[in-house]
Amino acid sequence: MKMKLYVGLCVIGLTLAADWSYDGHGDTKGPSDWDDVATICNGNRQSPISIPYLDVSYDSSLTSFNLTGYDNMVASSGPLLLTNNGHTVVLNVNNASATKMFGGGLDGEYYAAQLHYHWGADDHTGSEHVIDGRYSPLEVHLVHYKATAGSVSAGLLSGDGLAVLGFLFEIDEYDEDNTNLNPLINSLTDVLYKGGETSLSMNFANTMPADWSNLEYYRYLGSLTTPTCNEAVVWTVFENRIPISTAQLLKFRQLKQLASDAAQNYPLSFNYRPLQPLGNRMVTKSFETSQPSGYSWQYVGYQGVDSWSTYYATCSGKMQSPIDIPAVTSKKVAQFDSTKALNTLEFINYDQLITGTIKNNGHTIQVDVNNNNIYIHKGDLHGRFKVAQFHFHWGRNNNEGSEHTHNGRKYPLELHIVHYNESYGSLGKAAGKFDGLAVVGFWFEVGAENTNYSPIISKLPDVKFKDTNQPITGFTLRELSFPDLKSGPNQGRAYDFFRYDGGLTTPGCNEHVVWSMMVNTIKISNSQLAAFRDMLHIKDPGRPLVEKDKIGLNYRPTQPLYNRVVHASWNYEATAVGAAPMTVQSLVTCVLLMMIGVFVR
Template identity: 30%
Template sequence: MNALFLAVVLSFLTGSTLGATWSYDDIPSWATNYPACAGDLQSPINIVSDDAVVDADLGNFKHALFDRPPQSMLLKNTGYTLQVDLTNGYIINDSSLLPGQFKAAQFHFHWAAPNAAGSEHLFNGNQYWGELHIVHYNTKYPDLGTAASEPDGLAVLGFFMADDYPQDNTAVERIIQPLVDDQVNYYKENATYSATFSMETFLPNNISVYYRYQGSLTNPPCYESVVWTVFSKPIRISRRQANIFETMVFENARGANDTVPINNNYRPVQPLNYRTVTRSSYCSGTGSFSMPTFHFTALCATVVGLITVPFKNSGFDKITEELSDGNAKYEGESVEISPFPINDLLQWTFLKSYYRYLGSLTTPPCYESVTWTVFEDPIYISRSQARVFEEMVYENERGHHHEHLYNNYRPVQPLNGRTVYTIDSSRLYNFDYDD
């Protein structure tokens, strides 16, 4: 690779405007100077979940992959984005996750203008406030610059960012603290973190659901050298933190006459063309607290729905009181409660009419080993009891930023050729849970 070519590649990967001839204000002209920008495998794209093909060979990303801090971390304003360069970053060497051995080199951000959305990828046609990219290079090549133009050179992990978190995300706050301290607000400014930290600290709690496709760099030179992994769960930050990105990062040097904030530093979605988007085979459950289901045996599940009424279900107080006392609120926690008959939960519920079919677990590993019994009559609880589940159960471990555990259900699946049975009304009987 000649020196001029390497300089052009590194000017993109480091975000430097040295010798660059492109701008987010004139995206249609990119292909004039960078022909690859008009290719068939361009990024970003609109990811349509229903169109994605399940790939059973795709593995499960674990947070432990990202828990090793790099040797050093340099935050810098590139004039295009805010970027963190990693020295001796972690390595992913798992063929079920990425097609080769890939080393983390940097991560950077894309975001909106105030009161707008600025993620690069869309998810089912929806655009998030922003997007974080962790850039990795294939270690078969000596460095990031060399790998950038190779068909199997790069792997980028993309995470949507939502600005709807009710409090500051402490992990992201650590990243942007030099902005608050007025150290890297202008072009070419940089700051080295006094203490490094792992990527795991700011990732979403659920990283099991993701989408995979072959694409490109999302700005010039647009090399079609990227295997993309885009996760469905976003990183959540506060509105205050989003405002720091929108108003405190500038594309000009300090002291310039005109101060221009970096906004809308994203490329519009590109045609999918003939590509296929695949997705991980892991289901979309968000936690282990399965609120209204009680499993009696490994291969048989009995389900009673919940509905709220103006009065309390005293049986459920045995559960909600523990949550109110701060027990078992966070991932991995448990508390032993005094035994009680399941029937205590079934106040005013008549377990006569029910439905039966053969199905699966509703969360990973989704084994098709379950005989399901679903009752027609619901369990009744009060709105205040429902609120305890909604507001006092978290999907993260204690000590991390709070993420409420809600919507912990899987969408309905195709019935295909199965038959659903119901009981003959002339032979109605009650299930007895007192034994």
């Protein structure tokens, strides 16, 4: 049995270092010439592929896996043997009959033979498979052969003789080590050169995502991803990712392709095969929903902003938010149009005492407003828009946090007051309408403590954890924004703002929002900002909290403006070309300078 397994692994290509490589060094064949090593490498059923998420069909036969022995993959004679074969690091599973799987839509039982890793030269590439065009920095392959075949070499002769489980990795949000991987990572220095071997005792199941036998996955028929590229593999690529740190990834890239006595050695800095054409093959998935049940959109990580458009197509639309508000001298800011009468925007009952609920939804701190007679109108809005809620966006430091930027400048905090067109009756019904939503945004700057925010800041410890909420009152929207906001034709001040048409800044990114971004900023202290940054994206875990439990940052990067234009509510051309409207402070300064000039005469 051991001889059969060894021969099978040789056929897989794990001992053909003199013939092929990933970089084509010396007289080796690079990926574009692998068909010179094995003609089937140019076949029609090759791997890896880019999994086309939007073209993947549900297959009800793709059930959960039944996994045995993966927590104790050791031989009767001792622990696992980790080997550098010049292409990757391999863990050979000697007690194959005790490490096995069935289910998962597979035709019969499969025994584990070995596992190995693929990585890239940087943290943005490395995985062989990609999902919807997005690479991961590392991928592990668990190679199995069909029980009825009896060996890897025999399995290579059948279209489903091998079954490989592929798991993708992601950089940890806080770049912390995955301690479950430490036995493997720490052993890599012992196999730095080709031919290096070391024993390894590791609970492999602990390195996998929790409950990995029941995870959601993709299925297709493919090949080995190394010569001899046999088209004999039933591929399973899992949706869930495994965390890893950049320091741990670096250990893989430090491995060498040749033995320690080689006259010239080459770093094994990357070892992934380029993507192969899918052709007429079909990719199926184990979940029926439009997105995996394990997917929960985030701001960072593999479920971060880059993934949103995969599961929410509108997030890649042409009218997305936030944007960078251009300088008024930019052609992206329209000429002042007095017929729009933007400066007539009125904030009705913003001086009314708020009653509502403050809550932590895992993404932000939000206050749902109970009052039903606070609204904005005029200012080129089509109807009256009632206040529904307001929420905040922040960053990890004072150099980031706002969603909108102004001529490239970022602010540490941004407030969004969300209104809906009252003709639709509710926020939910209005969200899908072209004239359904209007959001007023405010930028913050660091300054003295803002006591108007004390009712909110004081409540934050009570909603520290996700899905917690508390009743709240004791403030007005005027106090949170500007105390003299315009509330009628001759009441209050018409603050300057930018206006554009955009979308929600969170999934599903509905493109039905009229945005008004106020020019003047609100001041808030560093300690008050820190209170927002202490909020957590998890429920109470019943354990000591760590830094990565915090929301951290919750702003979406700016989106392309495309053909949209931004309007200013004031006649900036009448004040000065490219200048912002004159503030009270600058006006007083000018008057003083004029008086000084008179006295000098």
